[in-house]
Amino acid sequence: MSHIGRPAEPDKRTLRRGFISVRSRLTADDLREAAEALGERALELPELAQARTVAAYVSVGSEPGTLALLDALRARGVRVLLPALLPDNDLDWGAYCGADSLARVQHGGRMALFEPTGERLGPDAVTGADVVLLPGLAVDARGMRLGRGGGSYDRVLARLERAGAHPALVVLLYDSEVVERVPAEAHDRPVHAVVTPSGVRRFSRP
Numbered sequence: 001m002s003h004i005g006r007p008a009e010p011d012k013r014t015l016r017r018g019f020i021s022v023r024s025r026l027t028a029d030d031l032r033e034a035a036e037a038l039g040e041r042a043l044e045l046p047e048l049a050q051a052r053t054v055a056a057y058v059s060v061g062s063e064p065g066t067l068a069l070l071d072a073l074r075a076r077g078v079r080v081l082l083p084a085l086l087p088d089n090d091l092d093w094g095a096y097c098g099a100d101s102l103a104r105v106q107h108g109g110r111m112a113l114f115e116p117t118g119e120r121l122g123p124d125a126v127t128g129a130d131v132v133l134l135p136g137l138a139v140d141a142r143g144m145r146l147g148r149g150g151g152s153y154d155r156v157l158a159r160l161e162r163a164g165a166h167p168a169l170v171v172l173l174y175d176s177e178v179v180e181r182v183p184a185e186a187h188d189r190p191v192h193a194v195v196t197p198s199g200v201r202r203f204s205r206p
Helices: 012-024 028-043 046-050 067-075 123-128 152-163
Strands: 053-055 079-085 091-095 102-105 113-116 131-134 168-172 193-196 199-202
Touching: 028 046, 028 067, 028 168, 028 193, 053 123, 067 079, 079 102, 079 113, 091 113, 091 123, 091 152, 123 152, 131 152
Parallel strands: 053 079, 053 131, 131 168, 168 193
Antiparallel strands: 079 091, 102 113, 193 199
16 A cells, blocks of 8 residues: 555666657757867866776767767877777777777667777776766766666676776766666666766765
8 A cells, every 4th residue: 555656666768768858859059068068077077187098988869979078088198998889789999099080880770889990909998997988868866877778888887896997987968867766776886976067966986
């Protein structure tokens, strides 16, 4: 009886559809303005100021824009690693050497990704990063991240844990995607901070 009147917690698939739907309505101006503000906020992070190697990603579609941030980090002398999706959904890594070092890669019927064209460094290269910038669709008050559901970054986080690596984990989102709660499973790991166009929110490290 205690459950009567209490709304069921939405499942991850339903939540993902909702956040993707909102993103799909953003205009080109919305995306550009958000990317500029997001980059400025992210560059203020002490973790990025001190980082020698940052594992990041190239935003696609209506994701919060990352390309200007990648260029700014590279201009600071930071080594930026970008992922390349493997057939089993794991991630290999390569160095970012500017926008002309990227290739558009179509993975089956899914969204095309921009991946580094240079030498592949292996999936374990991420364990040498000082900061890992994570894509996502939402983060909650505990720092739990809602990803797209492919599992690639779950593998990255598990690999970091196995290696005893402890980079700062930072997710890049829009302001409306910082929510009270998202569903979490036993293997999910909280991030340390979220950067949105309006600022930074930190979560306590476990």
